[in-house]
Amino acid sequence: xxxxxxxxxxxxxxxxxxxxxxxLVLGFSLAGKGEAxxxxxxxxxxxxxxxxDGWVEVVSKNxxxxxxxxxxxxxxxxxxxxxxxNKVRTLQAVSDPALFGRQFAGGSLSIPLHWDExxxxxxxxxxxxxxxxxxxxxxxxxxxxTEPGRVVHKASGRSADYGSLASAAAALPAPxxxxxxxxxxxxxxxxxxxxxxxxxxxxxxxxxxxxIDVVLPGMLxxxxxxxxxxxxxxxxxxxxxxxxxxxVRKAFVVEGSGGLEALAPGVAVVADSWWRALKGRExxxxxxxxxxxxxxxxxxxxxxxxxxxxxxxDKVVRHDGDVxxxxxxxxxxxxxxxxxxxxxxxxxEPQNCTARFQNGKxxxxxxxxxxxxxxxxxAKTLGLKPEDITVHIIRAGGGFGRRLSNExxxxxxxxxxxxxxxxxxxxxxxDDMRHGFYRPAGWHRFKGGLDAQGRIVAWEDHFIxxxxxxxxxxxxxxxxxxxxxxxxxxxxxxxxxxxxISVPTGPLRxxxxxxxxxxxxxxxxxxxxxxxxxPVDFRLKLLGDFGLVGTPGRDGYxxxxxxxVLKKVAEVSGWGRTKMAPRQGQGVAFHxxxxxxxxxxxxxxxxxxxxxxxxKVWVAGDVGRQIVNPSGAIQQVQGSVLxxxxxxxxxxxxxxxxxxxxxxxxxxxxxxxxxxxxxxxxFVLSDNxxxxxxxxxxxxxPPALCNAxxxxxxxxxxRLPVDPALLAxx
Amino acid sequence: xxYTLSVNGRTRRVDVEPDTPLLWVLRDTLGILGPKFGCGxxxxxxxxxxxxxxxxxxxxLPIEAVGKGRVTTIEAIGDSEVGARVQKAWSELDVxxxxxxxxxxxxxxxxxxxxxxxxxxxxxxxxxAGNICRCATxxxxxxxxxxxxxxxEEA
Numbered sequence: 001x002x003x004x005x006x007x008x009x010x011x012x013x014x015x016x017x018x019x020x021x022x023x024l025v026l027g028f029s030l031a032g033k034g035e036a037x038x039x040x041x042x043x044x045x046x047x048x049x050x051x052x053d054g055w056v057e058v059v060s061k062n063x064x065x066x067x068x069x070x071x072x073x074x075x076x077x078x079x080x081x082x083x084x085x086n087k088v089r090t091l092q093a094v095s096d097p098a099l100f101g102r103q104f105a106g107g108s109l110s111i112p113l114h115w116d117e118x119x120x121x122x123x124x125x126x127x128x129x130x131x132x133x134x135x136x137x138x139x140x141x142x143x144x145x146t147e148p149g150r151v152v153h154k155a156s157g158r159s160a161d162y163g164s165l166a167s168a169a170a171a172l173p174a175p176x177x178x179x180x181x182x183x184x185x186x187x188x189x190x191x192x193x194x195x196x197x198x199x200x201x202x203x204x205x206x207x208x209x210x211x212i213d214v215v216l217p218g219m220l221x222x223x224x225x226x227x228x229x230x231x232x233x234x235x236x237x238x239x240x241x242x243x244x245x246x247x248v249r250k251a252f253v254v255e256g257s258g259g260l261e262a263l264a265p266g267v268a269v270v271a272d273s274w275w276r277a278l279k280g281r282e283x284x285x286x287x288x289x290x291x292x293x294x295x296x297x298x299x300x301x302x303x304x305x306x307x308x309x310x311x312x313x314d315k316v317v318r319h320d321g322d323v324x325x326x327x328x329x330x331x332x333x334x335x336x337x338x339x340x341x342x343x344x345x346x347x348x349e350p351q352n353c354t355a356r357f358q359n360g361k362x363x364x365x366x367x368x369x370x371x372x373x374x375x376x377x378x379a380k381t382l383g384l385k386p387e388d389i390t391v392h393i394i395r396a397g398g399g400f401g402r403r404l405s406n407e408x409x410x411x412x413x414x415x416x417x418x419x420x421x422x423x424x425x426x427x428x429x430x431d432d433m434r435h436g437f438y439r440p441a442g443w444h445r446f447k448g449g450l451d452a453q454g455r456i457v458a459w460e461d462h463f464i465x466x467x468x469x470x471x472x473x474x475x476x477x478x479x480x481x482x483x484x485x486x487x488x489x490x491x492x493x494x495x496x497x498x499x500x501i502s503v504p505t506g507p508l509r510x511x512x513x514x515x516x517x518x519x520x521x522x523x524x525x526x527x528x529x530x531x532x533x534x535p536v537d538f539r540l541k542l543l544g545d546f547g548l549v550g551t552p553g554r555d556g557y558x559x560x561x562x563x564x565v566l567k568k569v570a571e572v573s574g575w576g577r578t579k580m581a582p583r584q585g586q587g588v589a590f591h592x593x594x595x596x597x598x599x600x601x602x603x604x605x606x607x608x609x610x611x612x613x614x615x616k617v618w619v620a621g622d623v624g625r626q627i628v629n630p631s632g633a634i635q636q637v638q639g640s641v642l643x644x645x646x647x648x649x650x651x652x653x654x655x656x657x658x659x660x661x662x663x664x665x666x667x668x669x670x671x672x673x674x675x676x677x678x679x680x681x682x683f684v685l686s687d688n689x690x691x692x693x694x695x696x697x698x699x700x701x702p703p704a705l706c707n708a709x710x711x712x713x714x715x716x717x718x719r720l721p722v723d724p725a726l727l728a729x730x
Numbered sequence: 731x732x733y734t735l736s737v738n739g740r741t742r743r744v745d746v747e748p749d750t751p752l753l754w755v756l757r758d759t760l761g762i763l764g765p766k767f768g769c770g771x772x773x774x775x776x777x778x779x780x781x782x783x784x785x786x787x788x789x790x791l792p793i794e795a796v797g798k799g800r801v802t803t804i805e806a807i808g809d810s811e812v813g814a815r816v817q818k819a820w821s822e823l824d825v826x827x828x829x830x831x832x833x834x835x836x837x838x839x840x841x842x843x844x845x846x847x848x849x850x851x852x853x854x855x856x857x858x859a860g861n862i863c864r865c866a867t868x869x870x871x872x873x874x875x876x877x878x879x880x881x882x883e884e885a
Binding site: 065066067068194195196199200201203204205206209210213215221273274275276279346347349350396397398399400428429631632635638639642643646664665670671672673678679 | 751754757763773776805821824836854855856860863866871872
């Protein structure tokens with residue numbers, strides 16, 4: 001897949017620049033130099049380069065944010081190529097859509113979108129190496145096999161390592177990837193094995209790997225102050241006072257353009273160290289223009305939601321059967337209102353970005369989940385041509401959806417150009433907490449009806465969500481018309497009301513699902529108890545004997561797969577068979593999102609004062625027939641579950657006078673190790689294509705927790721975060 | 731102000747304001763990038779370094795308070811037998827997800843095991859509770875501390 005030699009070389013160099021092997025080596029390519037004199041490394045395709053010494057370099061196209069794709073995606077290539085994993089080096093690609101297509105970390109999509117393609121990339125490389133060996137030995141390619149890192153001709157006892165075949169292989173025409181036979185899973189040597197992350201050695205020794213670690217010659221450090229009230233402009237700032245501080249080189253107002261997801265208004269201070277930039281910022285005494293958003297407060301949102309719940313909904317999104325008639329004739333009806341707050345992504349590495357503007361070209365080092373839209377945003381905002389902008393994708397200290405937005409990127413680019421020097425912009429924790437794209441708050445008013453046999457015959461959800469004045473739910477604040485239990489209850493109505501609230505929102509790990517599941521699976525639990533049924537049995541009955549409902553890849557929901565994980569988690573958790581102490585209990589929940597089927601049982605013990613101890617979580621998940629890297633897979637599930645519990649137990653962003661109240665981890669609490677239960681993970685393999693694990697294990701955790709609290713205390717949690725004061729005994 | 735520091739066994743001279751946190755002296759002045767910035771108020775532990783073997787949050791420690799203390803960062807922790815053991819356990823169990831907090835976690839774990847070679851489950855949790863892992867790798871952190879202390883990974 002030969003690019004012209006020149007293009008290939010320059011792109012290759014760009015890739016190496018971004019990767020930097022044992023750390024960030026910026027400004028020149030180590031690998032290129034020494035080898036030029038010797039045999040050239042042979043590039044077999046966009047992703048695979050074989051070095052003369054047998055080392056294989058595999059490019060990882062997507063951003064690494066802790067979800068493990070810099071390991072798992074190259075594993076897939078290396079597997080089909082039959083590379084020796086101990087001689088594989090992974091390189092992070094730069095942002096180059098022409099070469100790699102869309103490069104992003106989102107939607108748990110890296111594996112499902114690339115499983116086939118990357119296997120064929122590896123198989124192509126293998127076929128070229130086999131063809132080169134066969135040609136040199138004068139035998140049929142079909143008579144050759146491969147062992148890790150070598151081609152073998154058993155009949156003659158000959159073998160050759162990939163390094164010695166590489167340049168001959170690179171000169172051969174590439175086969176049509178679609179004609180290649182892929183390995184049988186039984187023959188896998190890499191995929192399916194516990195494989196530590198490729199960056200683990202660098203992580204445990206503290207090597208500079210992250211965006212915040214980028215260092216350029218002559219680099220300055222920047223801080224950027226934005227209004228506490230979202231989007232407010234700068235009225236005035238004491239720029240000279242900031243400039244008078246030691247080490248401060250520049251202080252200037254940025255007017256901003258394009259709204260919060262672009263370049264927001266603010267004041268930049270640039271200094272020779274980040275601490276000195278902060279000291280300069282302290283002197284700014286910035287006055288902000290009045291902004292409409294200053295009317296916003298969490299108390300007001302609650303009043304609006306309460307009022308809305310008493311009124312007819314703005315619109316009916318879905319109505320199956322006749323809910324009103326079914327409620328009227330039901331043997332039993334119950335109603336409940338659920339609410340959840342805004343929460344922050346709180347990536348541990350605060351937003352940051354490094355940029356250098358030189359000779360009309362912008363070069364950016366960004367810990368982003370979504371590099372190409374960032375490049376386009378920089379081009380548009382700064383009036384540059386996209387082709388004059390290079391974005392190096394740098395490992396990010398957590399993604400969770402926050403880094404799908406790129407406003408830190410355009411801020412760094414703007415400030416670097418204004419400063420006339422390379423600049424590393426770092427947000428403070430408070431900047432990060434108060435300028436997010438939050439998981440939207442939401443409210444659900446449910447009505448449910450049961451028949452005499454205890455089956456759900458009516459379900460109504462009045463979903464109240466923040467959004468625009470013209471009735472559109474905000475970003476990540478919508479709910480699909482097919483959200484469970486739609487299609488599984490005969491009389492079903494989903495009413496929607498949109499509150500005009502302009503708090504910036506965005507995708508946070510399992511967007512939508514991470515909150516909706518709490519409400520839906522909580523109310524299902526209420527119905528189960530109202531029916532006097534076991535919560536697992538009740539859910540199995542609700543799933544019924546349905547198979548695949550809807551269209552795969554769009555709104556498909558495979559009830560059989562969900563029953564599979566639900567039965568599995570009941571089995572491994574000892575559901576219904578474990579004697580519970582007083583104020584100890586188990587709760588169950590399931591949720592389908594991001595193509596993954598997950599069910600969980602949470603066990604809690606609630607002290608008399610209401611303090612909650614989560615004792616254990618059992619998880620069963622179905623993400624298809626193959627777990628690519630069991631190490632990373634278990635990690636993603638455990639992390640998602642604890643993330644969900646952490647959000648439900650302690651996290652809440654509130655607003656007063658249009659500004660976020662919380663600023664740091666003292667007022668916005670994340671789960672700590674002493675609060676983290678063991679999470680036991682079971683994968684149920686099913687004959688379906690492999691899908692991703694960054695998100696789908698999160699949504700069942702909050703409702704399973706709250707359902708366990710009910711089992712332990714008889715008190716139903718309908719509002720997050722959980723308030724222990726409401727759970728005290730007596 | 732000029733300060734003379736002992737960092738990872740070397741004497742370093744820096745000229746910074748007295749209130750500059752040790753973290754930013756390490757990162758911006760000395761180019762020692764292993765200790766990470768997470769919060770700036772000693773809440774998350776990503777910046778954890780050792781001073782004379784004890785874990786401290788470098789983000790909230792002004793340089794003027796460091797004095798003659800010997801500063802050790804993640805870059806040099808592997809020179810100690812305990813530190814190397816902790817790093818090995820962290821690698822073998824593939825503890826990291828995003829990895830950003832892990833230098834701080836390893837520094838806290840090493841300080842724990844140097845003082846208490848076979849901590850029980852509660853002692854591990856107590857010693858590690860100052861280090862937030864946003865990816866929540868806590869199950870593996872516990873297992874790695876136990877492995878590094880020669881105990882079975884499941885408590």
